[in-house]
Amino acid sequence: MTTVSPLVAAFRQASYPVGGHGRKNIQVLKEALHEFDDKLESDIYGTGESIEGFQAEMAAYVGKEKAVFFPSGTMAQQIALRIWCDEKGKRKVAYHPLSHLEIHEEDGLKELHQIESLLLGERDRLIRLEEILALNDEIACLLIELPQREIGGVLPPYEELEAISAHCRANGIKLHLDGARLYEVLPYYQKSAAELCALFDSVYISFYKGIGGVAGAILAGDEGFTAKSKVWKRRHGGDLISLYPYYLSASYYFKQREPKMGQYYKEAVELASLYNSCEHVATLPLVPVTNMFHVHISVPKEKLEPILVALYAETGVGLIHYLRESSEGVCSFEVSIGDAFAQIPKELLKRTFERMANMLQ
Amino acid sequence: MTTVSPLVAAFRQASYPVGGHGRKNIQVLKEALHEFDDKLESDIYGTGESIEGFQAEMAAYVGKEKAVFFPSGTMAQQIALRIWCDEKGKRKVAYHPLSHLEIHEEDGLKELHQIESLLLGERDRLIRLEEILALNDEIACLLIELPQREIGGVLPPYEELEAISAHCRANGIKLHLDGARLYEVLPYYQKSAAELCALFDSVYISFYKGIGGVAGAILAGDEGFTAKSKVWKRRHGGDLISLYPYYLSASYYFKQREPKMGQYYKEAVELASLYNSCEHVATLPLVPVTNMFHVHISVPKEKLEPILVALYAETGVGLIHYLRESSEGVCSFEVSIGDAFAQIPKELLKRTFERMANMLQ
Missing domain, CATH: 3.40.640.10 (Type I PLP-dependent aspartate aminotransferase-like (Major domain))
Incomplete structure (x- = not known):
């Protein structure tokens, strides 16, 4: 068994991951293939x-x-x-x-x-x-x-x-x-x-x-x-x-998610604003122009990681599963909004960021 | 819709394809994935x-x-x-x-x-x-x-x-x-x-x-x-x-078929001998050393194709879906034995080759 970091473990336990479309497991492919007839030729x-x-x-x-x-x-x-x-x-x-x-x-x-x-x-x-x-x-x-x-x-x-x-x-x-x-x-x-x-x-x-x-x-x-x-x-x-495992799933998820790109973009703007409301935190860009942005937190990794672990455990919201040390005392990570974001109760999300703001002070 | 040749059409209609493991359709992947837990990570x-x-x-x-x-x-x-x-x-x-x-x-x-x-x-x-x-x-x-x-x-x-x-x-x-x-x-x-x-x-x-x-x-x-x-x-x-669509199916079919290679080899020897019993027909090698061999038939394509189409329709056995003209008046094709061969009733197979021998005279 591969051992995972405490942050990854806490993230996996969290009920509400903030980014992406959910876990990258084989159900992603099974769901897509289910839409196509068994007899479809390769x-x-x-x-x-x-x-x-x-x-x-x-x-x-x-x-x-x-x-x-x-x-x-x-x-x-x-x-x-x-x-x-x-x-x-x-x-x-x-x-x-x-x-x-x-x-x-x-x-x-x-x-x-x-x-x-x-x-x-x-x-x-x-x-x-x-x-x-x-x-x-x-x-x-x-x-x-x-x-x-x-x-x-x-x-x-x-x-x-x-x-x-x-x-x-x-x-x-x-x-x-x-x-x-x-x-x-x-x-x-x-x-x-x-x-x-x-x-x-x-x-x-x-x-x-x-x-x-x-x-x-x-x-x-x-x-x-x-x-x-x-x-x-x-x-x-x-x-x-045979490339069908890829293009069939591409076709299935394209139809489902391409029309939602406007929603993901708006949600990224909303989430970035919550990050920016915390001291020591800034997003790049400040106002996202797509569904993605980077987050920079001016807190050393050894201090930030336990804060996030505690935050996920307390709120059930998983912000991110890794931290990059982009410079001395600064951590950064990338956020991409997908289907997962809309599942989080707004009130819970707001509360999570209020808690994080307190913990980072 | 793509149009198919009369030989391909007749082959597809045949109840008993002789080579391979069956149709290359997406059920091949679905069956393999079914063996793995939905939550298996990519x-x-x-x-x-x-x-x-x-x-x-x-x-x-x-x-x-x-x-x-x-x-x-x-x-x-x-x-x-x-x-x-x-x-x-x-x-x-x-x-x-x-x-x-x-x-x-x-x-x-x-x-x-x-x-x-x-x-x-x-x-x-x-x-x-x-x-x-x-x-x-x-x-x-x-x-x-x-x-x-x-x-x-x-x-x-x-x-x-x-x-x-x-x-x-x-x-x-x-x-x-x-x-x-x-x-x-x-x-x-x-x-x-x-x-x-x-x-x-x-x-x-x-x-x-x-x-x-x-x-x-x-x-x-x-x-x-x-x-x-x-x-x-x-x-x-x-x-x-993600390469899992390929290695999971590889793993699944490897376990299933690697132990059957001896059987496929013996069946190839059996099938080659049936081919070689027909006039104008020779396999290469004469006695296969693996599950595969080539078949050469000294009959021009325009004459051989309708014979095979009629043979498949009459017997329900599909020998091959294509003919290559390897030289003037000689057709050839490749046979690989897999799971399909064991499904054919022996008596029917024997009868099919007897009919082909007659038709080729």
Whole structure:
């Protein structure tokens, strides 16, 4: 048996987890599969009615000619950048210093594709428009992540995205959207996915983040682009004989939760305001623009952890299951709102934060 | 709706399909998941009790220090060869001209890893021992596929494998086993998986071929090798947040079917003999050494297809759903025995082949 930290143990005991859609257990997949007939045939190496149907739905959703289902975003995005690099005859792309490709993929882009990355801007803020306007066709592709997760899930104004898109088009730079959390940004921008994606040449979206599926991703673009992506998918070992456990659950939870992204966003604003009402606590951003934000608490971990453990035990509300020490004496963590939040009685939640405010004084 | 060929339609109507474990539909996964508690937690990026437990079981089965679960064999094998190439400081490996890596992977090994392949022997036969004994440390790794699927599933004598292993060890060449169908060869060799795998430095096994799982593979070797394989798995985009749909079904069907490989092998011998009793028909090999073999029928496709359609309709036995035209006037196809075969009444099967013999005259 793996031993868990007191904070994880207390979180698991709590009746009301605050973030996410509930426990990541196999019931998530069982529930989704239950909706489909036992006799539904498996996809076979990316072909078959059910996978092609889902890909067509997702292509329509993001307003692109074609969409291809991938087992992971890591695979989908490296491939997107490789295709644009090959098309431009340049092995260089630009993205934020905290892009998933830079910090979570063991340098796959460099090691497998020999693509160099130009890191734009600073680690603690969004890329600035002037930094993008200074780019020329020395790079094949610019990747923009919406929202920029590692700094709390922040977004540039929509007009800035339009200016970025116009600059890239005028300068022969392909523009790729890391839309792992695409659905989550639409309520703030008040745009459809297709309107937003029209600014980009290629788009990746994920199904296990906001949507809460089991795993999997879509890569979308024009027909030539997606045809090439299937060849690379096979090369990467991602063209599995059966991907249905992923796209069936993606389809099921997409239908259920995509329409609730506006609600999750409003709830994130509400929750962030409760955090910010406590001394020593600040959210980033102060007012969320999606269903996610980061929380920074200026209390050392060894002091904060027992406070949270006691708080969960007393109230039954589980705020978070881990603490990162982001700097000397400061803890931080990420919150993503999903279905779980609406289950918490409002009065109990208010009381929980009043108690936390007292305990942190 | 996709339209299907008359042969596929007739095969689907037949009550008794001869090969495989039954239809590849989502019930395959539902049945496996049913055996596990709803609350079983998902693996998270390759960690967690359930994935680690399965990996440990498989490491013990093949007699290696460690085993890592991969979404696909394509990914697992490219990575194995890359690790050995890096260790030897050479970008060259050797394998059969009809290796999966050479004909089914869109040149991933070359395009992603810049590894050159030396093709040993000829397309229509096994690699000969003398061809291997001529190899020196110009190559980093030799890959041996057991059985050699594309030529009907044939095997070298066990003593030859021992000689290959000894030569590689003496000459600084790493030996990798493409054991996609490892279980299927054990009854013929009368060896345990661990005994056979002891001849190799690294081993890949698959769970959707003989085992009939949904997808997925194991790569096994010593601890240093498997640790590196996890880094490459992340680079390839194969380190999914949740792989449980694959390894849980792999585990379930492995327990069920691995002990039946001897039965499938005997049944393949029986079925091949029925085929060979018909004029114009020959199996390759003549006497199978695993649960699989190829069938060659010297009748043109346009004549053979309506004969099979009529045969299935008359007898209810579905022999095969496709015909490949392997040469002028010759059709061929692959047969793999699984659970379906034992369902066919022996008398009916005999009668089916008698009818086919008549129809082919």
